């Protein structure tokens with residue numbers, strides 16, 4: 318009996334497999350790695366560096382549209398092709414994300430970037446879409462100032478010796494976004510912040526291991542594994558990290574309601590009629606989405622400036638011209654808007670090191686792209702990093718001048734997309750850019766940055782781009 322059932326099962330699975338292969342015949346027009354290569358990639362142990370290099374190498378080897386059957390019955394296309402970017406990312410219809418995004422929900426909360434319930438996403442995106450505008454930033458420049466001063470104190474304690482920018486700025490990014498969103502300065506709460514940062518690190522490792530295992534991806538099976546206990550511990554820690562402050566802030570607001578015109582972020586959320594659980598979920602996600610990304614951007618920017626003394630001098634001269642020689646003068650929003658070269662440095666950093674190098678969409682319905690009809694139920698993995706390499710001359714070189722207005726007009730439409738594009742693009746892009754420009758203007762006026770000889774970055778990451786072997790530089794006090 319067992320053998321009969323097994324034979325029937327194998328027959329049905331094989332039949333289904335060939336049905337799927339036939340259904341997705343159209344993708345056979347595109348090149349891609351062989352089944353054996355993918356099998357090896359899926360099954361062999363790998364690090365975030367291997368995985369990043371593998372996806373980058375696929376576009377280099379096969380071009381802007383690569384067919385990869387990551388899963389046995391559902392194809393994925395890895396693309397950096399402009400036609401796909403235009404037809405999918407810019408369309409109002411194709412805003413769906415793969416279901417496996419919800420795997421990280423327990424840790425980061427079911428907030429905008431990972432929401433798969435599209436009706437709920439549309440409703441909540443409307444609420445958040447316009448919050449992080451220029452006025453929000455102007456109101457919060459004082460928060461940037463306070464945290465920049467604290468960061469500079471930490472740097473002063475570590476002068477003239479190698480310091481890893483990633484470690485330094487991860488904490489800074491977290492402190493600042495927590496303050497912007499929850500109105501609490503956690504920079505003195507070392508134990509609490511360390512616990513949270515440790516759980517982020519552990520969770521990312523567990524998540525990486527899980528999404529690359531055909532078995533562990535299943536909830537029921539995962540609950541039986543040794544990792545499950547650590548996974549739930551990280552999720553509890555992450556929830557508590559945000560919820561403890563949120564509860565306190567809401568209680569205070571109930572006791573003494575804010576009567577002034579200046580509304581903070583929580584006031585806006587409470588007015589929006591979102592339930593407590595939805596406010597908490599969105600805040601948990603925003604804390605992560607708004608800290609790791611900006612930390613990645615600022616770390617790579619300072620690292621590149623340390624390695625390009627001529628650009629460091631040029632950016633410094635911009636600060637002298639706009640802010641004068643008094644280091645204690647902080648940049649205001651209007652000053653930041655005038656910093657053209659700093660903007661170019663920021664954009665070039667985002668081109669070479671996009672904090673989110675790959676993003677997913679799922680095509681639900683059949684769709685025409687470039688004259689071909691693609692059946693529904695395909696995952697599209699957009700390689701932002703490949704678009705940023707294949708559409709620029711001398712792509713591996715750090716050349717901020719390519720973003721000067723007279724040169725930027727030559728960049729092909731939709732080829733530059735560090736914040737994604739279209740209806741599901743980043744809602745925090747203005748905050749991210751202004752925060753970075755502010756930080757550079759403060760740090761470069763107080764310190765000079767110096768490279769560590771022979772350090773070669775090892776890029777890694779499928780979610781947030783990092784350098785596996787750190788981004789060390791040396792800070793010295795600026796004396797001019």
Ligand code: HEM
Pocket residue numbers: 429430431442494603606607608610611614671672673676677735736737740741742743744745746748749750
């Ligand atoms: C340099 C900084 C940043 C970069 C490079 C960046 C990049 C991105 C990218 C590529 C996406 C699209 C993801 C996708 O399509 O799957 C995204 C979405 C998002 N980002 Fe950012 N981000 C940055 C900063 C921020 C900040 C500061 C916040 C908020 C405080 C934020 C909040 C969000 C949210 C909520 C979404 C989801 C939007 C949606 O799905 O409707 N980001 N970001």
